[in-house]
Amino acid sequence: MSVPTISDEQWAGLLATRAGDPGAVGKAYAGRRRPGRILSDRGTLFLVAADHPARGALASGGDPMAMADRRSLLARLVAALGHPEVDGVLGTPDVVEELLLLGALEDKVVIGSMNRGGLDGATWTMDDRFTGYDAATIAECGLEGGKMLLRIDDADGGTAETLEGCARAVSELAARGLVAMVEPLPYRRETDGSLRMLKDVASLSRAVAIASGLGTTSAYTWLKMPSCDDPDAVFATTTLPCVVLGGVPHPDPAEDLASWGRALTQPAVRGLVVGRALLYPPDGEVHAAVDAAATVLRAAGERG
Template sequence: MTTDIAVERGGPDLTDEQWLRLLEVRATDPAAVGRAYAARRRPDRILSERGTLFLVAADHPARGALASGGDPMAMADRRSLLARLLVALENPDVDGVLGTPDVVEELLLLGALEGKVVIGSMNRGGLDGASWTMDDRFTGYDAESIAASKLEGGKMLLRIDDRDPSTAGTIEGCAAAVSQLAARGLVAMVEPLPYHRSEDGTLTLLKDAKSLARAVTVASGLGTTSAHTWLKMPSCEDPQTVFAATTLPCVVLGGVPGPDPAEDLASWGQALTQPTVRGLVVGRSLLYPPDGDVGAAVAAAASVLRTAAGSNPRR
């Protein structure tokens, strides 16, 4: 029965032993999670020896965003998601993961986060498709739990819609989180995304240079200090203008995968050559590639990052 499910799902899979052991621990030994946090070997630094950071993102399900490609339920299968994450994390160029507590803890129990950078996702309350989707309340990690769990930092989503009053509350919540993380010497990774809501309610991510640069400047000024703030931004047609709007370290987000993985890679490469850009944070584009080969998709992204790092004016 297990084999049949794996075939229908496609892609990498956990062994029965791994999966059943994880389920057993979840049901019978909740204290194992705390022990795993405490025992994890932390990385020596955030940036790799090349001065780059490559993280795999896995916080989409907590916001109810389960679709990838043409499959509306792709990320709903937890066994498949974890197997794909294990493949990605096995690549030595992948520095770590960005995830919500449930996913991070499952990866810890599977022994996949030794020496890896772990960024805890903090606000997932703006559920995908909900009428309140822009109200990105804090429902995951907070600064205190990130510090207690010995993670390297926290990530927060800051969607900006000038016509939605709930944006103000998200800005305030993100500012508080930036301050609280900084007070503990932890990375605050802010993802500022400008949106426009049309008359029919459709939300569109604005990727023009003016809108993105404005979002960068808003995010850069959050909190009582920007000393530990990183920005997570989408690639765009004018990355020079957008990434010149800050001195803060930036990472390029993968976003919703396009129909052509090669185009996604080329777009990331343009942004990665900017002096303030330090790396990639990619989720669905790498975990659910059209051909199902997660290892090859991760390797291709790592190659783009290596090439861009070699041509970056910082080097």
């Protein structure tokens, strides 16, 4: 097993910069070489997601603290971003800035994560307040867009405030010509108090329709959706460009790949945004996991 690592020299340098030269972050944003595009030459988008820790979601697979080791997380991200078919990253300011300081984001698409306030396991978890990037800062930092989580529960009043916040963010990003990546996920709270994501066609299609209409324009809106049993019906609900999210990793990575592959055949679907399934594969081989996902995305593009 070949688990990615960051050298002692790199790690010590990062820590020293964090403590002694906070202005280096601003310089790194300003000096980043931007990709000048969202879609790759193949017309696809492949991002690695790294915004889970800011919501307190640290588990992956059977390890409840997998993403708590920041050095390991960054090493895995740097390895994934080194794959030639990975277009970029989706992350919160802390992670994006660390990757910038490590020199891992040159010519990469960077989508800033905006609302992480619905902490994993909290009583208010469905209240996905904006606690990360805002549209003005995304523009100032030279990022390519912003991502927002929109969990929809008809029985939870917090959903209404999240809808309003997401609509505002969509409008503010669009006014600056920046991508607004909305992740609409339908949920229901069970009688035992647990939350269950709904993956039936009616619930997912409804969520797509709601997210598509947010803000003063949909010109720059993308949707980030889970794979499902009937992607033909769900992705027929919109003309907006969509990406497939990785979600909670399946114990068998082949199941994830097959599920993503089915969704990627849809005309509206342009790519993948996957985090834990690629960063923490069961065998620890990050490059192999990324390569397998890239192969599925490439094959879907060739079929299209």
